[in-house]
Amino acid sequence: MMIGIARRLAFATALSLVAAGGAMAAGTLRIGMTASDIPLTTGQTDQGGEGMRFMGYTVYDALINWDLSATDHASGLVPGLATEWAVDAQDKTKWIFKIRENVTFHDGATLKAEDIVWNFDKLLNDQSPQYDPRQAAQGKSRIPAVASYRAIDAHTLEIVTKSPDATLPYQLAWFMISSPANWEAQGKSWEAVAAKPSGTGPWKLTGFVPREKAEMVPNTDYWDQARVPKLDKLVLIPLAEPNARANALLSGQVDWIEAPTPDMVPMMQGQGFTITQNEYPHNWTWHLSMEDGSPWKDIRIRKAANLAVDRDGLSVLLGGLMIPAKGFMPPSSPWFGTPEFEVKYDPEAAMALLKEAGYGPENRLKVKALISPSGSGQMLPLPMNEYIQQNLAAVGIDVEFMVVEWNQMINLWRAGTTDPSVEGAQSINFTYSIQDPFVGFIRHLQCSLVAPNGTNWGHYCDPEMEALFTEIRDTFDPEAQSAVLKKVHEKFVDDALFLMVAHDVAPRAMSPKVKGFSQAQSWNQEFSTITME
Amino acid sequence: MLAYMIRRLILVLPVAFGVSVICFLLVHIAPGDPLTAIMAVDATAEEQAAMRAAYGLDRALPVQFLLWLGNLVQGDLGRSIATGRPVAAEVWRAVQNSLLLAATASAIAFPVGLLLGFIAGYFRDSWIDKTVTSAAIAGVSLPNYWLGMVLVIIFSVKLGWLPAMGAGPAGSDGWAWDWGHVRHLLLPSFTLSVVPIGIVSRTVRALVGDIYRMDFVQALYAKGLSNLDVLIHVIRNAAATALSVMGLQLGALLGGSILIETVFNWPGSGMLLSNAIFQRDLPLLQGTILTLAMFFVAANLVVDILQAAIDPRIQRS
Numbered sequence: 096m097m098i099g100i101a102r103r104l105a106f107a108t109a110l111s112l113v114a115a116g117g118a119m120a121a122g123t124l125r126i127g128m129t130a131s132d133i134p135l136t137t138g139q140t141d142q143g144g145e146g147m148r149f150m151g152y153t154v155y156d157a158l159i160n161w162d163l164s165a166t167d168h169a170s171g172l173v174p175g176l177a178t179e180w181a182v183d184a185q186d187k188t189k190w191i192f193k194i195r196e197n198v199t200f201h202d203g204a205t206l207k208a209e210d211i212v213w214n215f216d217k218l219l220n221d222q223s224p225q226y227d228p229r230q231a232a233q234g235k236s237r238i239p240a241v242a243s244y245r246a247i248d249a250h251t252l253e254i255v256t257k258s259p260d261a262t263l264p265y266q267l268a269w270f271m272i273s274s275p276a277n278w279e280a281q282g283k284s285w286e287a288v289a290a291k292p293s294g295t296g297p298w299k300l301t302g303f304v305p306r307e308k309a310e311m312v313p314n315t316d317y318w319d320q321a322r323v324p325k326l327d328k329l330v331l332i333p334l335a336e337p338n339a340r341a342n343a344l345l346s347g348q349v350d351w352i353e354a355p356t357p358d359m360v361p362m363m364q365g366q367g368f369t370i371t372q373n374e375y376p377h378n379w380t381w382h383l384s385m386e387d388g389s390p391w392k393d394i395r396i397r398k399a400a401n402l403a404v405d406r407d408g409l410s411v412l413l414g415g416l417m418i419p420a421k422g423f424m425p426p427s428s429p430w431f432g433t434p435e436f437e438v439k440y441d442p443e444a445a446m447a448l449l450k451e452a453g454y455g456p457e458n459r460l461k462v463k464a465l466i467s468p469s470g471s472g473q474m475l476p477l478p479m480n481e482y483i484q485q486n487l488a489a490v491g492i493d494v495e496f497m498v499v500e501w502n503q504m505i506n507l508w509r510a511g512t513t514d515p516s517v518e519g520a521q522s523i524n525f526t527y528s529i530q531d532p533f534v535g536f537i538r539h540l541q542c543s544l545v546a547p548n549g550t551n552w553g554h555y556c557d558p559e560m561e562a563l564f565t566e567i568r569d570t571f572d573p574e575a576q577s578a579v580l581k582k583v584h585e586k587f588v589d590d591a592l593f594l595m596v597a598h599d600v601a602p603r604a605m606s607p608k609v610k611g612f613s614q615a616q617s618w619n620q621e622f623s624t625i626t627m628e
Numbered sequence: 629m630l631a632y633m634i635r636r637l638i639l640v641l642p643v644a645f646g647v648s649v650i651c652f653l654l655v656h657i658a659p660g661d662p663l664t665a666i667m668a669v670d671a672t673a674e675e676q677a678a679m680r681a682a683y684g685l686d687r688a689l690p691v692q693f694l695l696w697l698g699n700l701v702q703g704d705l706g707r708s709i710a711t712g713r714p715v716a717a718e719v720w721r722a723v724q725n726s727l728l729l730a731a732t733a734s735a736i737a738f739p740v741g742l743l744l745g746f747i748a749g750y751f752r753d754s755w756i757d758k759t760v761t762s763a764a765i766a767g768v769s770l771p772n773y774w775l776g777m778v779l780v781i782i783f784s785v786k787l788g789w790l791p792a793m794g795a796g797p798a799g800s801d802g803w804a805w806d807w808g809h810v811r812h813l814l815l816p817s818f819t820l821s822v823v824p825i826g827i828v829s830r831t832v833r834a835l836v837g838d839i840y841r842m843d844f845v846q847a848l849y850a851k852g853l854s855n856l857d858v859l860i861h862v863i864r865n866a867a868a869t870a871l872s873v874m875g876l877q878l879g880a881l882l883g884g885s886i887l888i889e890t891v892f893n894w895p896g897s898g899m900l901l902s903n904a905i906f907q908r909d910l911p912l913l914q915g916t917i918l919t920l921a922m923f924f925v926a927a928n929l930v931v932d933i934l935q936a937a938i939d940p941r942i943q944r945s
Binding site: 237 | 670
């Protein structure tokens with residue numbers, strides 16, 4: 096008798112739990128990320144662009160934020176924790192930032208200029224008690240211009256750069272502000288802060304299980320009331336394996352997944368799932384070696400390769416989930432300009448250029464390229480590279496691939512073309528953000544950043560380009576700076592510096608219950624506008 | 629018996645040391661850089677060098693090994709480079725999840741495998757034997773990650789009966805034996821049990837078949853023992869080898885399955901190992917491999933002792 100009652104009770108409990116599990120509270124959005132772990136929660140995130148998107152711009156703010164409100168043009172910078180900023184008219188290395196008033200951290204502390212100084216020390220001053228090697232590893236290289244900083248008063252901050260550098264606002268958009276009071280309250284331990292972080296962002300992290308999930312709730316006191324989230328809760332789930340991610344969406348365990356594979360998209364659309372995509376500052380290229388002995392040093396060969404790639408065919412291979420490159424920047428970029436060299440598919444012109452350079456059917460050009468089987472932002476590197484290999488072979492360029500795992504690929508990218516570890520490869524397929532002048536152009540092409548000092552992998556160095564970079568840094572008027580950036584891009588394309596192939600469109604698949612999401616042309620996205628039906 | 633157990637326990641020490649040396653060397657030989665996971669991709673050479681020094685990776689390999697070993701004997705597996713969390717806590721959390729999966733898979737696999745094996749062995753060369761053997765071969769041959777994906781498509785995506793991933797409605801924290809949690813366990817544990825069912829049943833089938841052909845079985849029948857009495861003798865003779873096979877299978881299951889845990893996003897030691905490999909997270913990799921190796925050693929030790937208890941000939945040898 097007792098056993099029978101116990102069984103019925105257990106069954107009733109089970110049923111109620113199923114019901115509770117099956118019907119999520121209205122307003123809870125569950126996202127399957129491609130990351131294998133919850134991004135670092137203390138401020139400066141890891142896990143690349145996904146880390147900043149889900150743990151950076153949600154829980155934290157920068158002094159200057161990215162504008163994520165528009166979908167029809169590339170995101171620009173907008174005031175964040177700084178309401179205004181200006182460079183000193185006399186001394187172009189000195190910047191004054193007005194810090195926003197009445198901003199509180201999630202722990203209740205009020206933001207002051209001293210807190211920004213404290214956060215700079217967190218990344219740049221290894222003698223400070225709050226110095227955090229893990230955050231420094233992620234953030235220090237993002238703010239290379241910063242030489243010194245001080246609080247002038249509670250809401251005025253001075254930053255001095257190493258040399259005049261008008262790209263500083265872009266650099267500061269990477270710099271996430273954590274709460275000093277919370278760090279004190281957590282026993283001055285970043286490990287404790289990781290479990291109970293505090294920023295000023297529109298979302299508060301309420302808890303996380305390492306490698307499994309993180310939960311956030313709206314920060315109703317957020318300083319920008321227009322960006323207070325409408326959802327009740329945001330749940331992040333690391334789901335690195337693409338099939339597991341797709342199955343989680345199809346079975347209703349998550350409402351949204353990042354990066355569905357192109358072959359799954361038609362089926363998902365057929366079942367009523369929404370696929371969102373948009374142009375954003377992402378680039379899929381081959382960097383080319385400009386060292387002596389590299390065939391890519393010859394502009395005719397670089398142009399020939401660029402004319403040999405059938406980008407529209409590649410787009411078909413990817414189910415349309417790419418934008419064919421017309422240059423280094425996406426075609427709608429404000430920095431695209433009007434290059435003379437047209438990046439298009441013209442195999443005859445490619446063969447003519449190769450012939451002019453001394454190559455032909457009897458004397459085929461042989462090159463070696465580093466590629467990876469997977470990797471953050473690499474899209475589908477193996478089939479894409481094999482497609483390009485066939486395109487190049489058709490015009491007389493034989494490509495030998497050196498395939499390395501993604502972690503090692505990053506090391507080889509840092510090592511540069513002359514390092515023995517690349518084993519003579521003259522090209523490397525690498526993808527990245529191109530959202531600001533430094534990460535887009537300068538880091539790949541400046542003479543002083545030749546690898547291993549930076550990521551100028553191909554050892555490119557050109558006085559004319561150097562002069563343009565100096566001009567970018569010396570041009571503090573945004574419109575005038577854009578004009579210089581156009582000149583840089585025109586030169587880039589006209590000199591065919593890289594093999595320009597594609598731009599990702601950041602596909603996302605989501606349940607039709609997800610409403611109010613507009614995909615910005617940015618690596619970061621706005622989650623505050625979303626509701627669940 | 630006690631002397632045998634002590635002898636076997638002592639032998640664990642050199643095995644553990646050997647495992648620690650091999651796993652340390654293996655993870656250092658592999659190409660890649662553990663700092664890649666925690667540094668921005670465009671970190672300068674100077675920043676990389678500073679970080680290398682901060683994590684002690686600029687020291688000679690023997691020095692790094694001795695430091696690691698010194699900490700290890702004090703029970704400190706270090707901290708994960710990628711996450712900064714203590715390795716012991718990371719491994720313990722994952723191992724608990726894998727243990728849960730392994731125990732459930734074993735609870736399915738061993739009784740079913742033994743039963744099928746005995747039936748097939750008893751009815752050797754009959755249609756029953758052929759059916760069971762075919763099923764066992766299919767179980768061993770089918771890639772279990774493929775089976776897992778098929779099961780997810782059927783039971784999660786199409787029917788919506790069981791979850792496709794995860795270790796519980798709120799993650800693996802706060803596991804409870806209720807339907808909300810158990811339903812997360814069913815698909816991965818069944819998938820994981822298919823290979824051991826095949827292996828155990830095939831082994832037991834061969835054993836039982838061979839034992840039934842032995843002279844002592846004929847003698848037992850000649851003495852007038854019933855079929856059941858003879859079967860008990862056969863089971864006893866087969867038990868030591870069956871235990872050994874199950875011990876190895878248990879060790880493999882305890883180690884977690886990288887593929888199954890990845891397919892079901894089960895936060896166990898296999899998935900932890902996979903992440904550690906891709907991130908070149910040396911402390912986590914070393915800690916996980918060592919822990920899993922120790923599980924194998926422990927499982928073998930328990931099986932050896934059990935075998936000795938069941939079959940006195942093993943002690944004498």
